[in-house]
Structures are given as C-alpha cells and as structure tokens.
Amino acid sequence: MTAITLIQGDITQQSVDAIVNAANSSLLGGGGVDGAIHRRGGPAILAECRDLRASRYGRGLPTGQAVATTAGNLDARWVIHTVGPRFTREENRSELLASCYRESLRIADELGARTVAFPAVSAGIYGWPMEDAARIAVETVRESVRETESAIEEVRFVLFDEQAYEAFARHVR
Structure with a gap:
C-alpha cells in the first residue's frame, strides 16, 4: 500500500527517487517550483529538457502530460515534469489537473521509483484555489495507485x- 505523507518545506531538499516539477510547457525553466528545481538541479536538467524540445516536444509539453529527465544535483534520481492547467472560472479544467498526477505516477512507476515528491501543481502562479487543488491531488493519487497496483511506496x-x-491535511485525513 502506498503511504501519502505531507511535509511543509522545499521540494528541492527532498531525498526521494523522483521529484515532480510543476513545469511550464516550454520545459526550459520558469518561476516558482520550476525555477527552483532548475536552479538547484543544475544544467543537466535543462540540457535534457532542451533535447526533449528538439525531439518529441517541439511545441512544448502539453498540459496534463508528464516526462522525466535526470535530477542533476538534486537528491533524487529523476525529475518528472508535468504541466498543470491554469485555473479559470469559465472552463472546468479539473480533469487536466488530475491527469498531471496520474501521468506523473505512471512515469514514476515505469522508471521504478518507490518514492515520489509532488508540489501543489497549478496552485501557485497558475491560480488554482488551494483547497480544490489539494482535493484533486489527494483523490487522484489515491485512486491512481489503487487502480494501477503501483509499486510506489x-x-x-x-x-x-x-x-x-x-x-x-484536510484531504489526507
């Protein structure tokens, strides 16, 4: 059974197999979590992201999808980049946000990761209300690891x- 734990802190300081990056579609770094991961992880992450842009993702990584690179100088084996949706009241994009978690977990399982650290995808500059972002994240992770018989611990x-x-914490209880 997969344990779900919470930590208040800096995701770049985590010692896990895979760190999930709330990336922008360019995969070339940005602000918030994305910028912090690129800065701390060093140039190896950016080099692999540039290779991905030059090959499979010429137009950028689509929202709701995920792809892995090295973790560079981070205390992890991989960084899994996922592009969360921007929040809007005009359109329900909850399924795209859930897809970020499902796809990241799928990639983590394919890589053989046993521990995965997630930020609150889309809840920063993309404006997703935190309470709803937490609900979607926790429900999706629980459902995904149960349905896929994930080896993630x-x-x-x-x-x-x-x-x-x-x-x-309100949704993990």
Missing part, C-alpha cells in the same frame, strides 16, 4: 507554506 506532498499544508 510513498507519495510525499511537499507544501511550501502552512496554508497549503493545512489544505492538503
């Missing part, structure tokens, strides 16, 4: 601040 949500931690 721990899914760790690494939340930047107390508000995010509390929102996720």
Whole structure:
C-alpha cells in the first residue's frame, strides 16, 4: 500500500527517487517550483529538457502530460515534469489537473521509483484555489495507485507554506 505523507518545506531538499516539477510547457525553466528545481538541479536538467524540445516536444509539453529527465544535483534520481492547467472560472479544467498526477505516477512507476515528491501543481502562479487543488491531488493519487497496483511506496506532498499544508491535511485525513 502506498503511504501519502505531507511535509511543509522545499521540494528541492527532498531525498526521494523522483521529484515532480510543476513545469511550464516550454520545459526550459520558469518561476516558482520550476525555477527552483532548475536552479538547484543544475544544467543537466535543462540540457535534457532542451533535447526533449528538439525531439518529441517541439511545441512544448502539453498540459496534463508528464516526462522525466535526470535530477542533476538534486537528491533524487529523476525529475518528472508535468504541466498543470491554469485555473479559470469559465472552463472546468479539473480533469487536466488530475491527469498531471496520474501521468506523473505512471512515469514514476515505469522508471521504478518507490518514492515520489509532488508540489501543489497549478496552485501557485497558475491560480488554482488551494483547497480544490489539494482535493484533486489527494483523490487522484489515491485512486491512481489503487487502480494501477503501483509499486510506489510513498507519495510525499511537499507544501511550501502552512496554508497549503493545512489544505492538503484536510484531504489526507
């Protein structure tokens, strides 16, 4: 059975098999979690992201999908990049957000990862309300590991601040 744990802190400091990056579609770094992972992980991550852009993802990684690279200088084996949807009240994009978690877990399983650290995908500059982002994340992870008989032993949500931690805690209980 997969354990779901919560930590308030910096995702780039986690010692896990795979760290999930809330990337932008360019895969070339950005702000927030994406920028922090690229800065701390070093140039090896960016080099592999550029290779992905030059080959399979010339137009960028589509929203809701995921792809893995080296973790560079991070204390992990891989970084799994996923592009979350931007929140809008005009269109329900919940399925795209859920897909980020499902696809990241699928990639992690394919790689043989046993421990995976997730940020709150789309809940930063993409504007997803934290409570709803937490609900979707926790429900999707629980459902996904159960349905796929995942070999992942721990899914760790690494939340930047107390508000995010509390929102996720309400859904993990």
